[in-house]
Amino acid sequence: MTTVSDETRDVVPAEPSDGGQPDGAHTDVAGTPVSEHDSDADEAANGPAAEDVPAADTAGEQSGATLETAGQDTSDAPADADDDAAGDITGAAADDAVEADSAPADLASDDNLSTPAYPAADDSEFTPVDEAAVDASGDAATPETTTLDTVSGDTVALERDAPEADALDDEAIEADLDAAGDPGPDAAVAGTDHADTGDFGTGDLGTAHAGTDLPGPATDAAIVPAPRVAGQLDPRDDTWWKSAVFYQIYPRSFADSNGDGVGDLNGVIQRLGYLELLGVDAIWLSPIMRSPMADHGYDVSDPRDIDPLFGDLETFDTLIAEAHDRDIRVTMDLVPNHTSDQHEWFRAALAAGPGSPERERYIFRDGRGENGDEPPNNWHSIFGGPAWTRVTEPDGSPGQWYLHIFAPEQPDLNWENPEVWADLEQTLRFWLDRGVDGFRIDVAHGMAKPADLPDMDLSNAVLLSNDDDDPRFNNYAVHDIHRKIRAVLDEYPGAANVGEIWVDDNERFAEYLRPDELHLGFNFRLAKAPFEAGAIREAIENSLDAVLSVSGTPTWTLSNHDVAREVTRYAPVDPATGELDLERGTRRARAMIVVEMALPGTVFVYNGAELGLPNVDDLPDEALQDPVWERSGHTERGRDGCRVPIPWQGTEPPFGFSTSPDTWLPIPESWRSLTVESQLEDVGSMLSLYRAAIELRFRRPEFAGDRVEWYGAPEGCLAFRRDEGLLVCALNAGEEPVPLPPGELLLISSPLVDGMLAPDSAAWLV
Numbered sequence: 001m002t003t004v005s006d007e008t009r010d011v012v013p014a015e016p017s018d019g020g021q022p023d024g025a026h027t028d029v030a031g032t033p034v035s036e037h038d039s040d041a042d043e044a045a046n047g048p049a050a051e052d053v054p055a056a057d058t059a060g061e062q063s064g065a066t067l068e069t070a071g072q073d074t075s076d077a078p079a080d081a082d083d084d085a086a087g088d089i090t091g092a093a094a095d096d097a098v099e100a101d102s103a104p105a106d107l108a109s110d111d112n113l114s115t116p117a118y119p120a121a122d123d124s125e126f127t128p129v130d131e132a133a134v135d136a137s138g139d140a141a142t143p144e145t146t147t148l149d150t151v152s153g154d155t156v157a158l159e160r161d162a163p164e165a166d167a168l169d170d171e172a173i174e175a176d177l178d179a180a181g182d183p184g185p186d187a188a189v190a191g192t193d194h195a196d197t198g199d200f201g202t203g204d205l206g207t208a209h210a211g212t213d214l215p216g217p218a219t220d221a222a223i224v225p226a227p228r229v230a231g232q233l234d235p236r237d238d239t240w241w242k243s244a245v246f247y248q249i250y251p252r253s254f255a256d257s258n259g260d261g262v263g264d265l266n267g268v269i270q271r272l273g274y275l276e277l278l279g280v281d282a283i284w285l286s287p288i289m290r291s292p293m294a295d296h297g298y299d300v301s302d303p304r305d306i307d308p309l310f311g312d313l314e315t316f317d318t319l320i321a322e323a324h325d326r327d328i329r330v331t332m333d334l335v336p337n338h339t340s341d342q343h344e345w346f347r348a349a350l351a352a353g354p355g356s357p358e359r360e361r362y363i364f365r366d367g368r369g370e371n372g373d374e375p376p377n378n379w380h381s382i383f384g385g386p387a388w389t390r391v392t393e394p395d396g397s398p399g400q401w402y403l404h405i406f407a408p409e410q411p412d413l414n415w416e417n418p419e420v421w422a423d424l425e426q427t428l429r430f431w432l433d434r435g436v437d438g439f440r441i442d443v444a445h446g447m448a449k450p451a452d453l454p455d456m457d458l459s460n461a462v463l464l465s466n467d468d469d470d471p472r473f474n475n476y477a478v479h480d481i482h483r484k485i486r487a488v489l490d491e492y493p494g495a496a497n498v499g500e501i502w503v504d505d506n507e508r509f510a511e512y513l514r515p516d517e518l519h520l521g522f523n524f525r526l527a528k529a530p531f532e533a534g535a536i537r538e539a540i541e542n543s544l545d546a547v548l549s550v551s552g553t554p555t556w557t558l559s560n561h562d563v564a565r566e567v568t569r570y571a572p573v574d575p576a577t578g579e580l581d582l583e584r585g586t587r588r589a590r591a592m593i594v595v596e597m598a599l600p601g602t603v604f605v606y607n608g609a610e611l612g613l614p615n616v617d618d619l620p621d622e623a624l625q626d627p628v629w630e631r632s633g634h635t636e637r638g639r640d641g642c643r644v645p646i647p648w649q650g651t652e653p654p655f656g657f658s659t660s661p662d663t664w665l666p667i668p669e670s671w672r673s674l675t676v677e678s679q680l681e682d683v684g685s686m687l688s689l690y691r692a693a694i695e696l697r698f699r700r701p702e703f704a705g706d707r708v709e710w711y712g713a714p715e716g717c718l719a720f721r722r723d724e725g726l727l728v729c730a731l732n733a734g735e736e737p738v739p740l741p742p743g744e745l746l747l748i749s750s751p752l753v754d755g756m757l758a759p760d761s762a763a764w765l766v
Contacts, residue, residue, distance in 0.1 A: 229317060230435030232494035233324045241438070241496040241519055242553045243703075244281035245694055246331070246604045250561050251288055251310055252296065253645040253665070254607055256658035263645065263657070265311035269319050272326055274676065278610060278687075279694040282329035284440050284498075286561060288316070289335075292342045294409035295627055296643075297333070298442060299340035303427045313434075320435040329437035331496075336424050336481070337446040338410040346411050350391060354400050361419055362411050363403040363449065376401055378455045379472055383407050384631035387472070403453075405446065405472055407627045415447045415481060425488055432492045441485070444499025444512065444521070448477035468505050482517040489519075498522060498555065498602075506546040513552035520555050520602055521547075527558050531570045531588045531760075533718045533733040537710070540599065540720075544707070554601035558592055559609055565642050566592060568615035586612050587760040590689055590749040591731055594762035597693040598729035600706050600722065605690070608646050611674050612686035615641040616665075623666055640665055649677035692747060700746075702727035702766050714738045717757075728765040732757045741765055 234240070255267030265288065275283060287297030290305045297307065306316050323330050339346060345361050352358035354366075365376035367390065375388035382405055389408045393399035403412045413420050428439075454471050468474060482499070489495045498520035503509045512521045523546060525539035543554050558566045570592070571585025589612060596603060619640055626638025644665045648656030653667040655675050672678070679685035697703055705724030713719045716734025719741050721727060730741050737756035743765030750761035757763055 228433040230320055230324075230433075232432075232435060232437050232492055233327070233329045235493035238493050238496075240281065240329070240494070241498075241602060243600075243697075244329075244602050245279070245697070246282045246284050246498075246602065247275060247278065247280040248284045248286065248560055248604060248606045250286045250607055250643055253643050253657075255646065255648070256660070256663070259659040260309075261654075261658050261660040261663045262309055264309065265306070265315045265319050269315070269322055272319075272322055272328065275328060276326045278691055279698065280328065280605070282331055282437060283323065284604070285330065285332045287333045287335060287442075292340055292409065294340065295407055296625070298335055299338070299342075299407070299410045300335050301340040301342040301344075303335070303339075303423075304430045317434060324435065330435070331438040331440060331498075332431065332436055333442055334427070334439040334497075335442045336413070337443040338404065338406060338412045341409045341411055349402075351394060353394055359400075360417050361414055363414050364400045365403070365453070367401050372398070372400075376403075377453050378458060379403070379405070379453075380456070380458065381406060381631065383628050384633075384636065403449075405443075407631065409627075412449070413447070415449070415477070416451075421481070421484060425484070428485065428488045432489070432495055437494065438489070438496040438498070438519070441497055441499045441518070443473075444482070444518065445474045445478060445501045445503055446472070447481050448475040450475055468503060468508060474503050474508060479511060479514075479517060482512065486516055486518070496520065506542065507549070509546045510548075510550045510552065513547055513550045515550070520553055522557065522604075523547075523555050524557070524563070526556055526596065527560075527563055527566075531592070531733055533713070533716050533731065536592075536595065536731065536733065537718045540708070544600075554599070555604065556596045556599055556601060557604040557606070558589070558596060559606045559642065560604070561606065561643055562639055563606075563642065565606075565613055565615045566609065567612055568617070568641075571614070582614050584760060585614065586686070587750055588733075590686060591733075591760055591762040593690060593693060594747060594749045594764065595729055595731050597697050598703075598720075598722070598727060598764060599708065600703075603697075606642075610687050610690040611647070611676065611679060613644075613647075613671070613674055616644045616668055617641045619644075619665065625665070644668070647671045647675040649675050689749065696747060696764070700727070700766075701725055702746075711741065726766070729762060730757060730765070731762040732759055735759050 249268060250263075251265065251268065252263045254263040255271045256263050257266035257270060258264060268283075268285075287300065288306055288310045289297065289300045290302035290307045291297045291300050293299070293307075293309070306312050320330050341347075345358070349356070349358040349362055349364070354364065365388075366372050368374040368376060375386055375390075377388075379387035381387045387403055387405055388401040389404060390401045391399045404410050405412055415421070431439075450471050456471050457469065460470070485497065489497055496519040499512055499518045499522065501509060501512050501518075501521045502524070503512070509521065509523070512518050523543045525543050526536070529535040529539040543556070546552075547554050559569075566589045567582060567585045568580065569585070570588035571580040571582050573579070574581040589609075593609075617637070619637075621634070624637060624640050626640045628636050628638035629640075632638075645654065645657040645663050645667055647654075647667060650656050651672045653669060653671075654661060654663045655667055655671060656677070657663060657667065676687065679687035682688060702725035703722060705722040707723040708720040709723055711719035711721070711728075711730075713730070714732075714734065717730065717732050717738055719728065719730040721729070727746075728741050728743050732738050737753040737758050740752075740755075740757050740763060746764040746766050748757075748761065748763040750758050752758065
């Protein structure tokens, strides 16, 4: 365990190098070089680590577990030998910590601010150790000993169990972990050891679900639900999703175990130790169901099977069991808006002809014009081009048109047909009975269509986007579908769902989060906000307001498989070269993960974000696979740039992702400095920052509360604190250093400058 010391209390991570990651050397604010030292030496100097302190369940318990406020007199509070050796923030160390009254009230050089810099939200000082923390004998309760790392300043040494020797599949990375042993001053946060939620392993081998027999995908014959294979991770915990950190896995880009150049489920299993080390609560698997892969799995031909590209059902069952053994929940993508054109339902619809029951499962219409040569309306596809394709009837004549809001290979289902819901219910139960902990519902604002299919305003038609007046989406009948889905999930305690909802109006957005609909709804405002304090604050306030009316839980994400990576989005153009300044984009991405993790609610991390990967916008044309590329007539390159496979180890592509050099998308050579291996032991790396932030978010009581309180802040900055735990987060999105808010520094994204918060950086204080 390490603590803030007299000599190095202001040490923070080194500035990022040209490669985008910080250099290994660390310097305190006085300019004195600080050497790294090993964990054994640190333990000898500071004493053994204290036992884990589970996060409190109530505000009262949480307030009693806070660290002593800097400058607080604790001389009357006895400490045991371990605490004395460990150097808790008391006595001399506390005197040198960042004191509540030491930060300037405003910027002395700025006479134009209408409000002081960082005044307390209610003009009160930050709460010291609560009186409730004093036990019956009058002794102060020992606070949790999470502190700033003496050496690195940016990462945090915590009392967590070290990962087991086989936590990571790569032998090289295992060796690094073995060498690290117990977490010391140079190590980042150790593996996941969540609070007492119980481990259900493969779960309750319950009986088959009672209920109505459901028709299969191509027949009306009754199918009896199969017995449950496994249970959810912890049926006793039905609110875990309210503060969870989800990790999105794009399976074809995560880890390839069989050398075909495409990631698979065995690859995920082999990397579960890494996810445990990262500290995430759940994984979200992008589509793994059987598919022709016209849209990389979002065109499902059999929703109750695993595509052979990724593995099989036995492998998936193993993944669930092994993830649950590590206290990691497994959620998966669900695609209810459409199927593949290779789905047996759609093949039957083409063969059956107009007016048949088979065609009633989809949206077929006669064309407009004298001979039906024109589409039924003017709708465009999200991917470009018309949203209608004309079929050739069984007799060879030109026939009806079918609707596909996405690619022609993705025909939209007709949700007015009860067979469609019956089939989805069967799919839900199929996966929930295997132990899946929930779903991410693709196009959750889709599915329902207006009966008259009115024309759309083409002046607002944008690729990969929609607005609130778009008749293709957000029709009120969709809420009945979500109520049916929720009713099924409620039969599986511990399961939850999150919807992809591209709806801007807060009132309309909140409708999806009513108690009988979705548990969570993706809100993309923070991901869409530029790196400007005003825009970021507006996105946060709007996202919180969007769920307030229904007492919902906000969600936060900075990127996903459809959104350009944050390092690239935040990178300004270098005026000297005309190219993106990815080094600055990296600093800003570091700052934004500190902001995001400080917010109440649920966080989603896209695989590779924790490595600081940029978008790859110079993929060869011949490598592009996103259907947007073809549908746009090669005018839009699509989303492949954010889907490039993860670099794991080594110095040459494919960096341990696969044994094949021919990966499904090429990995740039410049990523050699961004591999997991290169970042794992680097306390200044993006990976170490993520691990520290996730660990602190899980352990510290200061993260309590569902609201934030805003501070006054210098121009180009923002600061807020959690309303119950009183964690303070400050962001400097300006061009000059600014004073820190009052409080004790807990985590910082980039080095201080003369004791002040640097531009493009963020900090946590308590």
